[in-house]
Amino acid sequence: MSQTPPSSNDSAAADGAVQATPAFSPLYQQIKVLILQSLQDGEWKPGEAIPSEIELAARFRVSQGTVRKAIDELAAENLLVRRQGKGTFVATHAEQHVRYRFLRLIPDSGDVDTEGPAQREVLECKRARASADIARTLGLRTGDPVVQVRRILSFGGVPTILEDLWLPGNAFKGLNAGQMAGYHGPTYAMFEVEFGVRMVRAEERIRAVAADAQQAMLLKVEQHTPLLSVERVAYTYNDVPMELRRGLYVTETHHYRNELS
Known part of the structure; x- marks a missing residue:
């Protein structure tokens, strides 16, 4: 790849400074x-x-x-x-310490390893056209192709998370339900291996909601059961958005954990 290296003089005023950063940057x-x-x-x-x-x-x-x-x-x-x-x-999402950066729903026992990985049931995986709000979030144009996924994640056979995902269609061309359901590692690791897309950071918005009739049926809870709604936008390098994920979490036996520093 073609790169313009800085000069051998370690100073901010060196000739050939990288164009992507201001000349005065260290x-x-x-x-x-x-x-x-x-x-x-x-x-x-x-x-x-x-x-x-x-x-x-x-x-x-x-x-x-x-x-x-x-x-x-x-x-x-x-x-x-x-x-x-x-x-x-x-870094790769196949590594445990990276994987757990994005795993926030923890069993009340605190023992993630004992609980084991989630069982995934993919309800839908299809190509669609981005609505205005999806396009805006993913940096696309309204009507651009996206891959839309709906799935249920269960722990110990108990439905715990109902997720809807939207992914840029061009970056995830060919993604199908079999891949989403059959990959045994973290989903983000599959995105790395199969599509060369690495999620490096995410932003989330959290609120409490009540389950509507369809959500209650899919999660096998009573209608109006309190759920934790988590909307996540995940980014690859240089802050390019590559995933919008909206999840509904049942928190009877799990809690959402965040570490602040």
């Missing part, structure tokens, strides 16, 4: 942008090792310390993972 931030661009372009896949700090320093013609600072920030943002004695790797 040099390590410019290197961070270049590394992020390589991640976005798929030069290094999720789970793969990236070149060493020495190799990257030579590639970008900067000091190793500048590269290390850029990688430190990317690791803090959970985009890269450092492994002692092995190197630095592209």
